[in-house]
Amino acid sequence: MDEDTTDFNEGAAGGELAWRETYVVLFEHANRPTLTQVEAAIGAADNRLKMEKLSADEDGYFRSLLVQAPEDNAMLDIRYESGDAISERAMTLATQLQDELQGDQMGRLVQANAWLEVMHFERLGGGDEWSEEPDEMAGPEGLDPATLITVIGALAELTDGLPIDPEAGEILT
Numbered sequence: 192m193d194e195d196t197t198d199f200n201e202g203a204a205g206g207e208l209a210w211r212e213t214y215v216v217l218f219e220h221a222n223r224p225t226l227t228q229v230e231a232a233i234g235a236a237d238n239r240l241k242m243e244k245l246s247a248d249e250d251g252y253f254r255s256l257l258v259q260a261p262e263d264n265a266m267l268d269i270r271y272e273s274g275d276a277i278s279e280r281a282m283t284l285a286t287q288l289q290d291e292l293q294g295d296q297m298g299r300l301v302q303a304n305a306w307l308e309v310m311h312f313e314r315l316g317g318g319d320e321w322s323e324e325p326d327e328m329a330g331p332e333g334l335d336p337a338t339l340i341t342v343i344g345a346l347a348e349l350t351d352g353l354p355i356d357p358e359a360g361e362i363l364t
Contacts, residue, residue: 206316208266211334213310214343214363217281217303218352220273228349229253229269236345240338253307260338266312267342273305280357281306287360296362300353307346311339 224232226247233240241259248254258267281303289297313334343363347354354363 206314208312209315211311211313212339212356212358213308214339214354214356215306215308216343216346216350216352216354217277217284217300217306218350219299219302220305222350222352223271223273223305224253224349225251226253226256227251229256229346232345232349233258233342236341237338240342258338258342261314263335263338264314265334265338266314267338268310268312269342269346270308270310271305272308277306278304284355284357284360288362291362296353299351303353307350307352309339309343309346311336 226245230242230245233242237260239260239262241261243257243259245256246254253271255268255270258269260266281300285292285297285300288300292300340363343354346352355361356363
């Protein structure tokens with residue numbers, strides 16, 4: 192696995208970031224997208240989003256990027272991971288979710304050996320690009336999940352993956 196140590200606060204718009212949740216899109220490594228494909232999928236899903244700190248491996252396959260969503264007061268840190276640890280986590284989730292899985296979802300989950308980890312952050316306060324009224328937007332109730340939902344959906348479609356909230360043990364529909 193390629194390790195990316197990008198500091199996402201470096202060069203980001205003003206304001207403090209607060210982590211809110213992490214979702215994953217589980218899929219087969221053979222479906223790993225290129226950086227160009229990820230850029231296109233996210234851009235087509237919502238052209239208001241700003242992509243930064245884009246990273247690919249030497250073959251052009253996606254490693255990581257940041258998605259800034261000033262209108263939603265949100266930032267997403269998206270990273271690719273693969274390997275045995277991901278396969279084991281997928282098997283655990285398959286066991287945990289067996290009663291909720293539909294159609295071919297069980298097979299897809301059991302075969303998964305890669306994921307796109309999507310960490311969702313809320314911008315508290317902010318610079319010129321962010322909320323003009325940061326006090327009203329502070330706290331979880333002020334965070335609009337539209338960016339997260341849109342990007343997760345685009346990545347799941349791109350990779351033929353399953354979008355999952357690993358903490359809640361739920362597939363997102």
